[in-house]
Amino acid sequence: MEIPAAAQAVLSRLPKGVARRLEGVLDKLPFVGDLVRAEKKKVSDSMRESVRKHRPTELQFDALPQAGLPQAQVLETLRTLSARESPMWRDGRVSGGVYHGDAEHLRFLDEVYSLYSQANPLHADVWPSVARFEADLVAFTSKLMGGDAKLEDDERVVCGTLSSGGTESIMLAMKAYRDLGREQRGIKHGNIVAPMSAHPAFDKAAHTMNVELRRVPVDADGRANVAAMKAAVDGSTLVMVGSAVSFPHGVVDPIEALSDFAREKGIGFHTDACLGGFILAFAREAGFSAPRFDFSLPGVTSMSADTHKFGYSAKGTSVVLYRGRALRRHQYFTTPEWPGGLYVTPGFAGSRPGALIAMAWATMVTIGHEGYVKHTRAVLETAREIRRGIEGIPALRIVGDPLWVIAFTSESVDVYRVLDEMAKLGWSLNGLQHPAAVHLCVTLRHTQPGVAEKFIADLxxxxxxVRGTPPPKDGMAPVYGLASSLPFKGMVSDLLCAYVDALYDA
Ligand SMILES: Cc1ncc(COP(=O)(O)O)c(C=O)c1O
Incomplete structure (x- = not known):
C-alpha cells in the first residue's frame, strides 16, 4: 500500500477527528477497504508469529492447573527462565531498563523485599514503618531537587508523595493542576503545553483527565523552543512542561526560561525529571556541568523523579513533588460517604506494595549521597566515552548535546537497520522517530569494564x-518504514494495539 509522500504529508496534518472519519470511509470502500484490511492482517499476523517465536515454552498451561504444582518445580523453572533472560541486561547490552543491577545490591533488595512482602501502606496503622519510609523518600528527594523551605511553610515547602512510576507521577501532577484550575480559575477545558519530546505519560494524562495536550515542535537539538512554547499558552493553560532530561534525546529543556514565563503568567510548571533527576542532582559534584532544572528555580511548581530509574531501586516507585501543600492536596482522592468507611488515597492506586517502598528507602540510605555522586560520575564518564566513539563513526550524527542518553541519526545509512544489526549482535537499543534515530541510555550496567568499547566496536x-546488504524483511526497520508510510496515525495506533493483543493472546 504505497501512498505518495506529498499526500501522506497532507493526510498526517488532518485534525484527528477528520482523519478518523476519512479512515472509516476508506475502510468501507469495497476495494480499498479490503486492501487496507489485508495489509493490517499481514502485519498483525507477523507480529503474532514473532511474539510466539520468542515465548518460552516451559510450564505452559491452557488454564489454571487443576492441582497446584510443587513449589520446587516452579522455582526450578523460574530459575531457568530468569537465567536465560538476565545476561542481556546484566552484561550491559540494554538501553536503560536496569539502572543498577549489581549482584550484591540485588541480593540486598531481595532480602528487603522478603521482610516486607505483605506490607501495604493503605494500612498505615499496621505498617507504620512503611509510612515513614515514604515520608523519608519524599523528604530526601525534595532536598535533592532544590526544596529548601521549612516544613511549616505551607506555601513554599516542597512536599510530595510516592507513586508507582514515572507515568503515575506525571498523571497525578496533571490531575492536581486540572483540579486546581477548576477550583481557583474556573477552567472547564484546560490545556497542558508540552514539547513534542515530552513523555507519552502526558498524552495519557491529558486523555484520561479530559484536558487538551498542546504538543509544541522542538528545535533541531531536541530541546523545547521557548518562543513556540510561549505562543501555545493561553488563558486556559493549566501548566507548562519541560524535561530534564527528555527520553528521546536525553537533553535538558530550557527550564529556567520556560518556568520564569510560567511564573509571570501565574500558571504551573512541571519539570519531568523522571529520567534525569537522580543524575542531574549529583552531576556538579561529580565534576560535570548541568543546567538548573529544579525547585531552585522559582517558577518550577512540580516535579517527577523516579527512584526506580537512577534512584537505583527496583521497578515500581517514583516521587512526585509539589511546591506548596495546596497543590498536592489536589492530587489526593477522598470518598467520605462510602459505606466501606472513610476512604482517602494519595494517588490512583488503592492497595500498594509496601515492599517496593521499603526497597526504595533501603536503596537510598545504603547508597547515600556519596554513593550517588560516585555512580553519577561513572555513568557520565562512560557516556562521554561512548559519545566520543559514536562521533568517530562518520556515517552517524549525534542529536543535540546529550549527557548520558545518547541519540544518533544518519544521513547516509538507514539507522533502523543499524538498530536491527545491533540487535543481531545482542543489543537492545531504542528506536526513535521524527527524526529517525536510535538511542542508548547509559546506566551503571554500561560502566562495567569493556562494555563501552564493545558497544562502539559493534556499532x-x-x-x-548495513552498507553492503539489501534491506531485510524482518526486524524493526520494516516496522518503522510501515509506520511512517501509513497515512493515518489511527492506523499506526491499530498496529500498536495489535502488538499488545499479540502479547496477551499468543
Ligand atoms: C523523561 C521520562 N518521563 C517519564 C517516563 C515514564 O516513566 P515510567 O516508565 O516509569 O512510567 C520516562 C520513562 O522512560 C521518561 O524517560
Whole structure:
C-alpha cells in the first residue's frame, strides 16, 4: 500500500477527528477497504508469529492447573527462565531498563523485599514503618531537587508523595493542576503545553483527565523552543512542561526560561525529571556541568523523579513533588460517604506494595549521597566515552548535546537497520522517530569494564553491515518504514494495539 509522500504529508496534518472519519470511509470502500484490511492482517499476523517465536515454552498451561504444582518445580523453572533472560541486561547490552543491577545490591533488595512482602501502606496503622519510609523518600528527594523551605511553610515547602512510576507521577501532577484550575480559575477545558519530546505519560494524562495536550515542535537539538512554547499558552493553560532530561534525546529543556514565563503568567510548571533527576542532582559534584532544572528555580511548581530509574531501586516507585501543600492536596482522592468507611488515597492506586517502598528507602540510605555522586560520575564518564566513539563513526550524527542518553541519526545509512544489526549482535537499543534515530541510555550496567568499547566496536560493524546488504524483511526497520508510510496515525495506533493483543493472546 504505497501512498505518495506529498499526500501522506497532507493526510498526517488532518485534525484527528477528520482523519478518523476519512479512515472509516476508506475502510468501507469495497476495494480499498479490503486492501487496507489485508495489509493490517499481514502485519498483525507477523507480529503474532514473532511474539510466539520468542515465548518460552516451559510450564505452559491452557488454564489454571487443576492441582497446584510443587513449589520446587516452579522455582526450578523460574530459575531457568530468569537465567536465560538476565545476561542481556546484566552484561550491559540494554538501553536503560536496569539502572543498577549489581549482584550484591540485588541480593540486598531481595532480602528487603522478603521482610516486607505483605506490607501495604493503605494500612498505615499496621505498617507504620512503611509510612515513614515514604515520608523519608519524599523528604530526601525534595532536598535533592532544590526544596529548601521549612516544613511549616505551607506555601513554599516542597512536599510530595510516592507513586508507582514515572507515568503515575506525571498523571497525578496533571490531575492536581486540572483540579486546581477548576477550583481557583474556573477552567472547564484546560490545556497542558508540552514539547513534542515530552513523555507519552502526558498524552495519557491529558486523555484520561479530559484536558487538551498542546504538543509544541522542538528545535533541531531536541530541546523545547521557548518562543513556540510561549505562543501555545493561553488563558486556559493549566501548566507548562519541560524535561530534564527528555527520553528521546536525553537533553535538558530550557527550564529556567520556560518556568520564569510560567511564573509571570501565574500558571504551573512541571519539570519531568523522571529520567534525569537522580543524575542531574549529583552531576556538579561529580565534576560535570548541568543546567538548573529544579525547585531552585522559582517558577518550577512540580516535579517527577523516579527512584526506580537512577534512584537505583527496583521497578515500581517514583516521587512526585509539589511546591506548596495546596497543590498536592489536589492530587489526593477522598470518598467520605462510602459505606466501606472513610476512604482517602494519595494517588490512583488503592492497595500498594509496601515492599517496593521499603526497597526504595533501603536503596537510598545504603547508597547515600556519596554513593550517588560516585555512580553519577561513572555513568557520565562512560557516556562521554561512548559519545566520543559514536562521533568517530562518520556515517552517524549525534542529536543535540546529550549527557548520558545518547541519540544518533544518519544521513547516509538507514539507522533502523543499524538498530536491527545491533540487535543481531545482542543489543537492545531504542528506536526513535521524527527524526529517525536510535538511542542508548547509559546506566551503571554500561560502566562495567569493556562494555563501552564493545558497544562502539559493534556499532561500527553494524553500520558496515548495513552498507553492503539489501534491506531485510524482518526486524524493526520494516516496522518503522510501515509506520511512517501509513497515512493515518489511527492506523499506526491499530498496529500498536495489535502488538499488545499479540502479547496477551499468543
Ligand atoms: C523523561 C521520562 N518521563 C517519564 C517516563 C515514564 O516513566 P515510567 O516508565 O516509569 O512510567 C520516562 C520513562 O522512560 C521518561 O524517560
Amino acid at each position: 561500527r560493524t553494524s553500520v558496515d553491515a
